[in-house]
Amino acid sequence: MHKFENKIPPPIVVLFVGLVMWGAALVTPVQAINQMIQISLIVITLCLGIFFCIAGVVSFKLAKTTVNPLKPEAASSLVSSGIYKVSRNPMYLGFVLFLIAWAVYLASFIAGLGIIVFIIYMNQFQIIPEEKALKILFSSEFEVYQLKVRRWL
Structure with a gap:
């Protein structure tokens, strides 16, 4: 069976990137932004983030399959319903x-580059290995799903 390459839980990666973003914001100029716009953007993106995370977990729980991203080979079913019709991740x-x-809160363009770093890291070290494991488990069913639904959005 396929050996999964990643050993760092994604929430730890988020926290690490968030800390690096905070550090970058401390040593770079803050961007001027209207406070009402800033607060609105923060609330909207946080709410959307919570929605996507909860919807993903709920879909996995309803399918009675593992939510553990470090053990995709333990998946008992390919989840392609619910929020997984919109995003594979x-x-x-x-x-x-x-x-x-977080980047909007920090009001730092340089800190915002952490988002790109996170996406690149996740694609390379989390998503691609997960997809390899899912191809082994679900073969053509997963390949068809990949063609229908985008990786991110």
Whole structure:
């Protein structure tokens, strides 16, 4: 069976990237932004992030399959319903939205680059290995699903 390459839980990656973003914001100029717009953007992106994360977990629970991203080979079924009709990775999309809210809060363009770093890291070290495991488990069913639904949004 396929050996999964990643050993770092995605929430830890989010926290690490968030800390790096905070550090970057401390040493770079803050961008001027209208406070009402800033607060609105933060609330909207946080709410969307929470929605995508919860919807992803609920879909997995309803399908009675593992939510553990470090053990995709333990999946008992391919979830392609609910939020998984919109995104193959709604929980990771939720994490991106959390980081967007954080970048808006920090009001630092340089800190916002952490979002790109997170997406690149997740694609390379989390999503691609997960997809390899899912191809082994669900073969053509997963390949058809990949053609229908985008990786992020």
